Each structure stands twice: as structure tokens, then as C-alpha cells.
Amino acid sequence: MATLYLVRHGIAEPAELAGGSDEERRLTAKGAQRAREVARGLCSLGVTVDRIFTSPLPRARETAEILIEELDLARDCLTEMTLLRPESSPAEIAEWLGGLALNSISLVGHNPSLSNLISYLITGGRPGGPTFELKKCGIACLELPENETARLKWLAEPRLLRRLRGD
Helix, strand or coil: CEEEEEEECCCECCHHHHCCCHHHCCECHHHHHHHHHHHHHHHHCCCCCCEEEECCCHHHHHHHHHHHHHCCCCHHHEEECHHHCCCCCHHHHHHHHHCCCCCEEEEEECCCHHHHHHHHHHHCCCCCCCCCCCCCCCEEEEEECCCCCCEEEEEECHHHHHHCCCC
């Protein structure tokens, strides 16, 4: 059974500061600091991951790099995935996840795709399931049993994780 951590990127600059492009938005200083505090909160929970997959957009990539640093992971455990862009469908992501053979995985990306993915995984793709909202730097932890629907272990707002950081 695999454990999946879904991580929404940290607070990003407005598109106007990125030349008007949503694609090029980077983390703000506050966003980077909060991502670091959330990652330290994960450390205090004993979270480890085998691989981190991230959206190629700068704000997600920067959040993933902070996770790598704070969780003391090797740089080569990070892989960019176009599939994790904001407009990606939960069905496509779920199908890709089904082909992975890892014990502990983190996906760093965006809403609405990550929030929709939580519902999709725990309902097996059936419509009308519960809705979830990952806040910026929010994290959901799911268990992915083989040949079964996922189980939501926990969903944490960034404020809670930052308080666990143990600084």
C-alpha cells in the first residue's frame, strides 16, 4: 500500500508581477517561508517520501524544492510532470498513479486539480462525492491500497502544520 501526500504550492506573486503570466508566477517571500514551516511540520510528524513529483510551474517547483531541502531528500528524487499542471484532470493523474510502484509519494501542484483528485481517488471516480479544498501549502495524506479506492488519512491546513514545526 502506498502513501500519497498531495501538496498545494505556497503563496505566489500576482500575475502582474510575473509579466502578466500565470505560468511564470513564483513564490513570494512569505509563501516560501510558510512552505518551509509546513515542511518542518511534516518532519515533526516523521513524514518521509521516496519521490516528489511536481508541476513544472515555478511556484510548485519552488515549493517542491523546499520540501526536498527540509525533508533532507536527495535532489534526484524530484521529477517535473506536465500532468500536474492546474488544468489536469483527476482521471489522468489517477491513471498515472496506478502505474507507480513506490511506497511514499508526494505530488506538488495546484488547485483545482489536487482538490478534485482527493475526491476522485476516494470515490473511485464516481460523481457526487465529497468536495475538498486544499489551501495554499495545505496537504492531504491518502493511503492507496492495491485494487481499492483510496483512503483519506488526514487533510491539514498550513496553519496546523506550521505549528508542529518544532522551531
